[in-house]
Amino acid sequence: MSQQQEIIFVTGNANKLKEVQQILKDAPCTLTNVALDLDELQGSSLEAVATAKLKQAVVQAGSGKAIFVEDTALSFTAFNGLPGAYIKWFVQSMGLAKIVQMLDAFEDKSAQAITTIAYADAEGQTHVFKGITDGTIVASRGPTDFGWDSIFEPYDSHGKTYAEMDKPSKNKISHRGKAFEAFKSFLQN
Amino acid sequence: MSQQQEIIFVTGNANKLKEVQQILKDAPCTLTNVALDLDELQGSSLEAVATAKLKQAVVQAGSGKAIFVEDTALSFTAFNGLPGAYIKWFVQSMGLAKIVQMLDAFEDKSAQAITTIAYADAEGQTHVFKGITDGTIVASRGPTDFGWDSIFEPYDSHGKTYAEMDKPSKNKISHRGKAFEAFKSFLQN
Numbered sequence: 001m002s003q004q005q006e007i008i009f010v011t012g013n014a015n016k017l018k019e020v021q022q023i024l025k026d027a028p029c030t031l032t033n034v035a036l037d038l039d040e041l042q043g044s045s046l047e048a049v050a051t052a053k054l055k056q057a058v059v060q061a062g063s064g065k066a067i068f069v070e071d072t073a074l075s076f077t078a079f080n081g082l083p084g085a086y087i088k089w090f091v092q093s094m095g096l097a098k099i100v101q102m103l104d105a106f107e108d109k110s111a112q113a114i115t116t117i118a119y120a121d122a123e124g125q126t127h128v129f130k131g132i133t134d135g136t137i138v139a140s141r142g143p144t145d146f147g148w149d150s151i152f153e154p155y156d157s158h159g160k161t162y163a164e165m166d167k168p169s170k171n172k173i174s175h176r177g178k179a180f181e182a183f184k185s186f187l188q189n
Numbered sequence: 190m191s192q193q194q195e196i197i198f199v200t201g202n203a204n205k206l207k208e209v210q211q212i213l214k215d216a217p218c219t220l221t222n223v224a225l226d227l228d229e230l231q232g233s234s235l236e237a238v239a240t241a242k243l244k245q246a247v248v249q250a251g252s253g254k255a256i257f258v259e260d261t262a263l264s265f266t267a268f269n270g271l272p273g274a275y276i277k278w279f280v281q282s283m284g285l286a287k288i289v290q291m292l293d294a295f296e297d298k299s300a301q302a303i304t305t306i307a308y309a310d311a312e313g314q315t316h317v318f319k320g321i322t323d324g325t326i327v328a329s330r331g332p333t334d335f336g337w338d339s340i341f342e343p344y345d346s347h348g349k350t351y352a353e354m355d356k357p358s359k360n361k362i363s364h365r366g367k368a369f370e371a372f373k374s375f376l377q378n
Contacts, residue, residue, distance in 0.1 A: 039241070040231040042275065052228070079291075080282040086231065086275050093269040102268075104294030106287075 005122070007187075008067040009033045010057045015146045016070065016176075023171050023180040027187050029066075036060050038069070040085075046073050046116045047128055049085050054118035054126065068119035068183075072176065074148055075114060076137065078106035087148060096140045096151050109137045113152055113162075115179040127186065131178030194311070196376075197256040198222045199246045204335045205259065205365075212360050212369040216376050218255075225249050227258070229274075235262050235305045236317055238274050243307035243315065257308035257372075261365065263337055264303060265326065267295035276337060285329045285340050298326045302341055302351075304368035316375065320367030 005028070011017055012035030024031055038060070041052045050071045061067050074087040083090050083099075090099050103109055117129040135154035142150045142163030150163035156173050157165060171177035194217070200206055201224030210220055227249075230241045239260045250256050263276040272279050272288075279288055292298055306318040324343035331339045331352030339352035345362050346354060360366040 042229040042231055042278065079279075079287065082279060082282050083275075086272075086278075089231065089275070090268075090271055093271050098268065098295075101294045102291045105290045 027184045050116040050118040073114045075112045077110040078108040113175040115175040129182040131175045133175040216373040239305040239307040262303045264301045266299040267297040302364040304364045318371040320364045322364040
């Protein structure tokens with residue numbers, strides 16, 4: 001692997017890009033991004049959803065390039081894993097307050113935040129990395145400009161929601177941080 | 190259009206097939222079915238989800254055949270349209286009791302049952318038909334062997350859930366019945 005290979009992150013989300021640049025800043029690669037219009041499959045396996053997206057990304061970007069996609073899910077224990085990958089549609093359609101309210105009638109407010117990275121290296125080999133953070137769904141606290149960060153309180157955040165944490169502290173314990181740490185150590189080896 | 194053209198219904202669901210055969214029984218066509226393994230897209234437009242599925246079905250079945258897919262959604266007013274097309278994953282993962290419980294904290298229990306049919310005629314032209322039935326989400330009543338039929342009580346069912354109705358009565362007022370009536374009258378003209 002060359003010391004400074006270019007790796008393409010398929011995202012149009014400036015917040016995600018910033019987070020990932022921060023996490024990968026000392027990895028042996030140069031991160032660029034491209035916003036592609038990819039279909040997202042329905043499915044119960046997060047890995048299947050991510051690799052299907054990656055396959056399209058490789059076709060659209062052209063082969064011979066190192067490229068990855070990232071998919072994030074928020075899985076409620078009481079809902080047996082849902083909304084899961086569909087959480088983005090719930091945030092978009094219902095808003096955060098109603099998502100919290102859906103859980104009102106359930107005693108168990110625990111949830112898992114999960115990031116799945118699907119990476120195709122320049123030889124076209126696929127690799128999958130996962131990061132999981134356990135926590136609780138709470139009434140919104142902190143800035144609401146990044147998805148559902150203000151309603152998720154990780155168990156190991158000293159009582160803060162993701163939205164209330166500064167970026168470096170969040171990256172240390174977050175689902176995304178963990179998945180990209182695994183990705184980074186793969187790139188370094 | 191020939192008097193008895195063959196039309197292929199892409200479904201592996203025996204209950205759906207029986208309902209549709211009943212509804213189309215005097216339409217000028219012979220209904221066959223095939224179970225194809227089609228990807229289902231995530232998306233907020235039911236029409237987009239159905240036509241994407243149709244496109245794959247045409248590729249798999251071969252062109253020159255009249256073929257259709259059907260997609261059903263259950264949209265809660267309080268959830269601004271969700272779970273919508275994702276309802277099948279909720280039924281599968283959470284079960285009916287928990288779906289009803291999700292609405293406990295919301296006063297508005299109204300919902301729309303929506304069927305979208307995407308049909309490619311033998312010339313490859315696409316046509317979309319929709320049927321909508323308004324009703325309320327209720328605690329499960331009646332047989333639970335057909336999706337979410339036992340928790341949806343249409344406004345014009347005289348207090349019965351779909352599951353408590355006999356098939357002919359259900360087909361007269363159901364989302365699927367309405368969509369296929371529109372499809373039938375298209376085939377007859």
